[in-house]
Amino acid sequence: MSKEKSRTTRLGIFVTLATIIFIIVVYNIGNKQSLFGSTFKITSVFNNVNGLQKGNNVRYSGINVGTVDNISFLSDSTLRVIMTLDKKIQPFLKKNAIASIGTDGLVGNMIVNISPGSGTDQVVEDGDQISSYTRIEAENMLNTLGQTTDNIALLTLNLLEIAEKINSGEGSLFRLINDSIMATDLKRAVSNLRITTQNINTLSSQFRSSIEEVVQGKGVLGYLLHDTTFEGQLNQLYSNLDTLITTRTTPILNNLERSSLDIAVTTNKLKNIIQDLNLNHGLTGKLLYDTAAAEDLIQILDNLNQGTNRFNQNMEALKHNFLFRKYFKKQEKQLKKFDKPPASSD
Amino acid sequence: MKILDEIANYFKEIGEIALFAKRFFKEAFKRPFERKEFIRQCFVIGYNSLFLVVVTGFIMGLVLTLQVRPTMQEFGAESFMPAMVGISIVREIGPVITALICAGKIGSSIGAELGSMKVTEQIDAMEVSGTNPFKYLVVTRIWATVFMLPMLVIAADAVGLFGSFLVENVKGAVSFKLFFNQVFENLSYGDLFPATIKSFFFGFVIGLVGCYKGYNSDKGTEGVGRAANSAVVLASLLLFIVDFIAVFIADIFYEI
Amino acid sequence: MDITKPYRTTKTPLIEIYGLRKSFGSNEVLKGFDLLLNPNENLVILGKSGSGKSVLIKCLVGLVDVDEGKVIVLGKSIPDLNQKELDYIRTEVGFLFQGSALYDSMTVRENLQFPLRRHPERMQHFNEEKLVREALRSVGLEYAIDLMPAELSGGMKRRVALARMLILQPKIILYDEPTSGLDPITANEIIQLILRIQRDYNAASLIITHDMDCARVISNRMIILQDGINYAEGTYTELSKSTDPKVKAFFKEVQPISL
Structure with missing residues (x-):
């Protein structure tokens, strides 16, 4: 009889324990779903x-x-x-x-x-x-970023074109170098161009820092930008810009030793444009929380693009109008000089 | 012709099991209920299988975690381990492994016990002493397996998860609280209830087949052995069929 | 008739069987068997293995369904009874199974208590423990009360089975091969015990056997079951003098095989 009793007791303990475990599990799941x-x-x-x-x-x-x-x-x-x-x-x-x-x-x-x-x-x-609050969806975010990347690519292309156009202008510039009188002017111009390059660098770093602001920005855009591939793309972009500036511009500088103060002026203008854009639209992470900000970003990048175009145009103007104008002016001056001595000798 | 006979025998057996099940349901709710024998069978079936089930469950959790961990690590998804192990043990592995072990242990012992009782006329002796042997032997055993199997499954699940936790703790330094928090975080009633209901049916299948085979065993000691053996084989097969149906039905009621 | 009141008479036979037929598949085991068991009688049914002796007595307690014929026990037609009535008749009829049929998973005490559990009316004036001990004492095994059947010898098992059968104090006792599987000495002890029970309990017995020693000692009357019918009937001495070759075959001494 006592054997029977101890058996029943052990069975009872087992059943009770199993039931308790079951109830704990049910309670825990239910708790999670706020059922209790x-x-x-x-x-x-x-x-x-x-x-x-x-x-x-x-x-x-x-x-x-x-x-x-x-x-x-x-x-x-x-x-x-x-x-x-x-x-x-x-x-x-x-x-x-x-x-x-x-x-x-x-x-x-x-x-x-x-x-x-x-x-x-x-x-x-x-x-x-x-x-x-309807948050920017991941898909929209990616679209915006795609556009941004396109714009940046376009910017790079434009800069490249500028460099190439400077390169292609070699012929006329080369003649300029032979002119001994032009040498000092050009030396000055080169130093100006150095400043310009620095400015471009500043521009680049400013661009980088505004992107970094985006990167630091919290939310969906934040984690998307933390994505390594995207970061890689950005880095690629930076290095493209760097390469452009160092390998393209520097040889030009070394080879030609030319250019002028106005490039710096133009660059400064461009810089101002960008700074203005930055200041006016407050391209900060906080604003990126909403679509309006995202659209602003696109706008900024568009403006930046336009700015680059303007920079390009300025460069064109610099090359075609200003430089040649000055060249012709100097030519005229020289002609006058050649003409004058006989006149003075008279 | 021989094949036709075998097919005919197969259907005959299915029919006989169905009739046996019908008889069970007819007698299962009728008084008097053999309470003492039911408790004794619960002890024999539930408590005496506990050790086996718990050890198997523990090793099951341990091995599952050890085997899956490297793959999950490759994807950098070790943090999903508790959730994955929790869901797979509770939903499928716990009930099925426990049921298979019980089919081996309980199914064969019921088959052999009732088979030898049949052969030595103990069932007849019960009948002439005024006790309905179907009620006393079959109904109590089937009820006992029906109620004990879910209990054993719960025990196996709990110990299996603990085994999994030990591996996670040693290899991934996951704390007890974090492990079980994650397990519960990822379990829903849609995981727990179908698995529990399924366990009742598993218990029913094991009890029914064991009793059927034993109760209808052939004369002679050879018949007893055959009853025990075929009880295990048939019960294991039916378990998988029931499992399939259960998953099917669960999918309808609970969207995954 | 009110079944709760035992049907008692000394005049009418306790068991009547008329034209009993039973077949398993195509094998017809009983082909119109007739039998009458009178009160205080020890009737032995002799028959070869497979002649349907066991089937015959299982028909008497409703363990085997009858195909055809009448089976009347204590005035009740067994095939027509419902479960409750059948259970009641079964308490009046003791059945000693061939292999003792003790419940392996229970102690001797629980084995003896088992028939009482569904018949509380039998225990109105008795203490259950007292009944169990009394029954065990009558077979001389009081000391084995807490043993398991597996711990008992063949002879002891048979005696426990006898005690289990006696606990409900049946009016009719059916013995299915009471001495099978026992050595001659133990078999003799069991035979003596059966005779003593017969005297003490004043019950009629129907004994199925192929053991001639057992039949000779116990029987008042014998029936030879051959070819599914009661082939011959009479006392031991009458039948032993029979000239019928099939009857004589039962009485033939086993001859050593001459090489």
């Missing part, structure tokens, strides 16, 4: 939920606080997302909090992020609606 404990509901309206589903997690400042309870159409272009949140976070959630839809990691599930609003406001109540 007191909860409250809030809603938010979106234009596009980007594949958000019932049961997706809701995060407040990065902590899981609940799940998406339901998604329904409010009108043809607006959707209401009802979220069930843990009662414990209610005191910390203010009415000015902002909900946005994002992804958990690069390939993870969709989540609703609630960010605390700035300043102080009343605590949310059950059933409240908080404002939403």
Whole structure:
């Protein structure tokens, strides 16, 4: 009989333990899905939920606080997302909090992020609606970045063309060098061009730093820019610019020892344009949070492009108009000089 | 002709098992319920298999983690290990391995026990002493396997996850809390409930086939051996069929 | 008739079988067997292996379904009874199985308690433990109460089986080869025990055997079951003097094979 009893006891212990484990697992899973404990509901309206589903997690400042309870159409272009949140976070959630839809990691599930609003406001109540914020989608972001890259490539191409055009202008410039009187002028011009190069470098580093601002910018753009391939592309771009400046411009300088102050002036103008763009539009990470900023970025890059074109045009003008004008002027001067002595000798 | 006979026998056996199952359901809910024998069978089936199941479960978790880890590492996804191991053990490996082990241990022992009782006329003796042997022997055993198998599966799952945690802890310095937090984070009721319901059916299959084979065993000691052997074979086969159906149904009710 | 009141009479036969037929597949084992068992009678049924003796007594307790014929036990037609009535009749009929059929997973005590568990009405005036000990004492095995069947010898098992059968105090006892698988000395002990039970319990017995010593000692009357029918009937002495070759075959001494 006692043997029977101890058997039953051991069986009872086993069954109890197994049941307890089962209940713990059920509770833990349920807890995750906010099925137990007191909860409250809030809603938010979106234009596009980007594949958000019932049961997706809701995060407040990065902590899981609940799940998406339901998604329904409010009108043809607006959707209401009802979220069930843990009662414990209610005191910390203010009415000015902002909900946005994002992804958990690069390939993870969709989540609703609630960010605390700035300043102080009343605590949310059950059933409240908080404002939403449609974040730049990853795809749009990539498109923008693609355009940016195109623009930068175009810029490089333009710079290359300038260099080539300077190269092609060799013939007429070579003659200029033979002119001993021109030598001092040109030496000055070379030093100016050095300044120009420095300015181009500054421009390049400024461009780099504005890109770095983008890189430091938080959010989807942030992590996309942290992507190594993109960074590699950017580096490639920098090195292209560097190569351009060092291998193309320097030999020209060494070989020709020419150019003029106006290049520097023009470059300064270009620099000013870019600085203006930077200052006026405040190309900072903060602004990149919204599409407007992204569009601004495109605008900036377009302007930069235009600026480069202008730089190009200036260079053309420099080459064709100014240099030759000066050349002809000097030619005229020289002719006058040749003519004058006989006259003075008279 | 021989093949036709075999096919006919096959269908005959399926029919007989179906009738046996029908008889079980007819008698399973009728009073009197043999409570004492049921508890004794729960002990024999559940508690006595616990050690075997727990050891197997532990090794299963250990080996699964060791085998999968290098591949996951190659993808730089070691952090997914707890989630992956958790889901695969709870959803599939835990129930199926436990059920197969129990088919071997419990199925054969029920088959042999009832077979020898049949051969030595113990079942007849029960019948003439006024006890319904089907109720006393078959119903209690099937109920015991039905209720004990999910318990064993839970034990195997728990120990298997612990084994997996040990590997993760040693190789990847994952803390206990982090490991189980991640496991639970990635489990949903859609993983747990179908697996648990499936376990009940696994238990039913093991009990039913073991009892059927034993209860209908041939005369003689050879018949007892055959009953035990064929109980294991048939139960294992049916387990996979049930598993397939269960996964099928679970997919309908719970979207993955 | 109220089945809870035992049907008692000294006049009518306890068991009546008329024209019993039973076949397994194409093999017809019983082809119209007749039998009457009177109170206080020890009836031995002799027959070769496979002649259908076991089937015959299993028909009496409803373990085997009858194809054709009448089987009446204690005035009740067995094939027509429902489960409850059948269970009641079974308490009045003791059945000693060929291989003792003790429950391997239970102790001797639990084996003896088993028939009582569904018949609480039998225990109204008795203590269960007292009944078990009494039954064991009657077979001389009181000391084995907490042993498992696996720990008992063949003879002891047979005695425990007898005790288990006696615990419900049956009016009819059916013995299926009571001495099979036992050595002659043990077999003799069992025979003596059966005779003593017969005297003490005042029950009618139907004994199936092919052991002539057993038949000679126990029987008041014998039936030879041959070719599915009651081939010959009579006392031991009557049958031993029979000139029928098939009857004589049962009484023939085993001759050593002359090489």
